[in-house]
Each structure stands twice: as structure tokens, then as C-alpha cells.
Amino acid sequence: MSEQHLWPTQLDQAGRALAAESAHYAALGWMRGTSGNLSVVLGRNPLRLAVTASGMDKAELTPRDVVVVDEHGAAVPGQPGPARRPSAEAGLHARIARVAGAGAVVHVHALAPVIAAEHWPLGVALRDLEMLKGLGRGAHDDEVTIPVIANGQDMRVLGDAFEAGFRADTPALIVARHGLYVWGDDLYQARHRAECLDWLLRFVVATRTGHAHLAAGNGDAVVLSERGTS
Numbered sequence: 381m382s383e384q385h386l387w388p389t390q391l392d393q394a395g396r397a398l399a400a401e402s403a404h405y406a407a408l409g410w411m412r413g414t415s416g417n418l419s420v421v422l423g424r425n426p427l428r429l430a431v432t433a434s435g436m437d438k439a440e441l442t443p444r445d446v447v448v449v450d451e452h453g454a455a456v457p458g459q460p461g462p463a464r465r466p467s468a469e470a471g472l473h474a475r476i477a478r479v480a481g482a483g484a485v486v487h488v489h490a491l492a493p494v495i496a497a498e499h500w501p502l503g504v505a506l507r508d509l510e511m512l513k514g515l516g517r518g519a520h521d522d523e524v525t526i527p528v529i530a531n532g533q534d535m536r537v538l539g540d541a542f543e544a545g546f547r548a549d550t551p552a553l554i555v556a557r558h559g560l561y562v563w564g565d566d567l568y569q570a571r572h573r574a575e576c577l578d579w580l581l582r583f584v585v586a587t588r589t590g591h592a593h594l595a596a597g598n599g600d601a602v603v604l605s606e607r608g609t610s
């Protein structure tokens with residue numbers, strides 16, 4: 381049986397999961413405009429991923445708003461659904477899925493990771509925080525550094541930078557002035573990791589000055605208030 385014959389069932393399942401997860405992230409304010417994208421691995425030999433379609437409001441995706449891409453993030457011929465375009469960022473999803481062995485990759489434009497990368501462009505260090513358990517790391521005496529790479533539009537360049545700093549025990553990557561990638565065995569694990577990491581990054585950004593506070597409510601409303609200026 382050709383791989384295309386397997387797609388309709390797999391894609392329907394993947395499409396439902398990706399639409400539901402996208403709506404969740406959109407509600408957090410992490411997929412503003414049409415930004416961000418999510419993917420799940422459909423098969424590994426050859427590598428195939430279902431990725432959310434480009435240019436669509438992530439709060440309103442249907443199960444058909446997904447594209448099957450190859451190991452370079454390019455759309456594979458013979459898509460069963462309506463014509464959809466994969467994001468250019470699908471290339472980095474595929475690279476992460478291959479290098480990290482991830483089953484799902486989440487890319488969101490949350491604010492805290494980008495602010496953290498602005499402060500620590502060589503990597504964001506985290507330690508002695510209970511939430512690190514959510515990344516599969518230790519709550520004590522475990523120095524975790526979230527890699528930061530420069531932004532760019534060539535996914536091969538970003539992929540090379542990711543791979544150069546990749547550690548199997550650190551399932552996340554910040555792209556400076558852009559956003560966050562987090563991965564896991566499935567969308568569920570990737571979501572939990574992304575939520576915990578967002579908390580951790582808000583913490584280090586807020587405590588850096590000692591006078592910062594987090595605004596309540598909206599998912600990425602990180603407000604820094606310097607002493608004497610508020």
C-alpha cells in the first residue's frame with residue numbers, strides 16, 4: 381500500500397488534534413495573527429509530518445487545515461485534502477523531529493521566551509525551580525540552558541544552528557526576536573512542556589530586575605516595572 385493510502389485516516393486524526401491544540405495556544409495569546417505552527421509525525425521512513433497550514437487563523441483551524449510535508453518541510457505531492465500551503469517554518473519542524481526524535485513539535489510566538497533571549501542571547505539558564513520537572517529535568521541542582529539561535533528566513537541555517545546546540549535532555553529552542561519551539565513524544569507532552577517553560581521564562585525575566593511583576597490575565601502579558609518609574 382502506498383503511503384498516500386494511509387494518509388486520510390492518519391491525517392484526520394492529526395488534523396483534529398492540531399486544530400484543537402492550535403485553538404488552545406491561540407487562547408493563550410501565543411498564536412497572534414496567523415503566527416505559529418504545530419506538527420505531528422505521521423511516519424519516519426520516510427519522514428512525514430502533518431503541519432498546520434500557513435496563513436490561517438490558528439483559533440479557527442479545521443481538521444482539514446493541515447499539510448503533509450517531507451524531511452525538508454516541503455509539501456508532499458498527492459495531498460488528500462484541499463490545497464493548503466505549509467509554513468516555511470515546517471523545515472525546522474522536520475529537522476527537530478528528525479534530530480530530537482520528537483513525535484510532535486510546537487512553535488509559538490509567546491512573548492516571555494523572546495524577552496528572555498533578549499537578556500541572555502547565548503542561552504537562558506534555569507535552575508532550582510520546581511517547574512523544571514515539567515521539562516523532565518531536576519527541581520534542584522540541575523542547570524538547564526535553553527538554547528537561543530538567531531532569527532532568519534532560511535530554515536537550513538536555523539536547523540544547523542539548532543543541531544549545533546542540541547541536547548537530548550533539553551526539549552526546547554528559542555529563536556531570538558521570534559518565538560519558541562518545544563517538542564515531545566506527542567502534542568500532549570509538548571503542550572505541558574511549553575506551558576511549564578513559559579512559566580519558567582516569565583520567572584527569570586521578572587526576577588532579573590527584582591522589581592518586575594507579571595500582569596494577571598493574558599497569557600503573554602509580561603510587564604516589567606522598574607523601581608521609581610511606575
Ligand SMILES: [Zn+2]
Nearest residue numbers: 416469558559
Ligand atoms: Zn514563527
